Amino acid sequence: MDLEKLAVIKTKLQSEKTRLEEELRQFADQDKHNQENFSAKFPSFGDEIDENAAEVAAYSDNLTLEGTLEKELRDVQNALNLLEKGEYGKCKYCKKDILAERLLARPSSTSCVACKKTLTQEL
Numbered sequence: 001m002d003l004e005k006l007a008v009i010k011t012k013l014q015s016e017k018t019r020l021e022e023e024l025r026q027f028a029d030q031d032k033h034n035q036e037n038f039s040a041k042f043p044s045f046g047d048e049i050d051e052n053a054a055e056v057a058a059y060s061d062n063l064t065l066e067g068t069l070e071k072e073l074r075d076v077q078n079a080l081n082l083l084e085k086g087e088y089g090k091c092k093y094c095k096k097d098i099l100a101e102r103l104l105a106r107p108s109s110t111s112c113v114a115c116k117k118t119l120t121q122e123l
């Protein structure tokens, strides 16, 4: 892949990382020692029974969202690490180059279209 496309992808990944971290910080505490680890905060709406019930529901939603965003963040960080090492853009299954178009559309992709298709069919 040419350097120009790689630069575009790196910028995309970095802004995606910032976006995900900002989103997570709105409802979760970031681990000081492991920046990829967040813990959803327990919200406080009040002491009434319905307020407590709403807190539990909101907390449960936050946990789900936290899991989704953390996974995305890990994928983005992983892609950035591969870029640093110069190993970015290879399919983790067949080791072939992933199409630049696919990477530009989804920079955290780690598998080529063919392998992804095979995996999806298996599920």
Ligand SMILES: [Zn+2]
Binding pocket: 091, 092, 093, 094, 095, 096, 111, 112, 113, 114, 115, 116
């Ligand atoms: Zn592949």
